[in-house]
Amino acid sequence: MKNQKKSRKRKSIDIEKIRLAVEMIVDALGDNINKEGMKDTPRRMAEMYKEIFSGLYKDVKKEVSLYTTKNQDEMIVLRYIPFFSMCEHHLLPFFGYVHIAYIPANDKITGFSNLLEVVDTLSKRPQIQERLTTDIADTLVSQLKPMGVLVIVEAQQLCLYMRGIKKPGVNTTTSAVRGVMKKAITREEALNLIGAGKDK
Template sequence: MSSNFKKAVSANNVSAEAATEAVKTLLRYIGENPKRDGLLDTPDRFCRSLIEMTEGYALNPEEILATTFESDSDEMVLLKDIEFNSLCEHHLLSFAGKAHIAYLPSGGRIVGLSKLARIVDVYAQRLQVQERLTQQIANAINKYLKPDGVAVVVEGIHSCMCVRGVRKQNSTMITSSMLGQFRESMASRNEFMSLITK
């Protein structure tokens, strides 16, 4: 068992042993034998994977967006097709897709583009619903960069739709959050939407 796994779990007042025992219980619940060869290390692997997939809880959006740079630009800054993976809080199944983020700089300050991608990870790597994920990304950029406007569109394919329930394989969910000038100005919103569909 890795030391990172032990450290991450103990910080939440749950031991690694308790977590892996819970997974063994789930394996028995579905009729499996956690002592068979193929499953011997599965509880530990599952718990380590879960910690890795929810690293966003340990990340601070304010720190990520703290470093800005001077710029004369007041035009739209757009980063599109930012890949993400998340876990649906209703079923603990994955949903994945891409996010598109734009902001209108204010006060002569811009942020490095990699920071926008990292903000997506901050919130995607938590138990989520896509609607809240979209709003959290937009609200963080709005709060810490204080731009004239923020636009976020997230497109996701949800395992809970594909592998269970209605089992619709080609359904894509699209959510958006428009703040500031992107909410107030149809022209700004239309420019953003036209650019992300190119």
């Protein structure tokens, strides 16, 4: 058997490799990388990728801090959390809003800013909307251990607008339901509080 090189997990984004790759893409397109408007594009794109894919190098579980409060077993809802992500199929953006509802267990809650950080970290990776939705829900389940979680993601996908079928204006909605949120009456309460799609 041939010795196979073990791939080492990268600890940060390789800015120089991205810069060189962009130069190669521009050259393959037949454009002039040295023209006035484009000569600094490889560096700018590398810096942009470092920012918009920064979630690759964060442990999302560390974004969730737990707090204990008395008699806290009522539903907690965050609506219209804005996000931007990149579809891993074509590296084109998709963006929109995340809605989160959860019911704490054992008086354990997390800060609102922690929920925003979870969305931010998970969206700043090559993603697909379906996985982003379940990743958010499963992160909250594993860290908060709540009675139930409901996550809804509403998005616009530029890969549907700019290429292929080319249907601007199409919105996509995905959901993940965990725990007691699977009960119709509980889920209905969460959906009424979220009012997804009604006032944006």
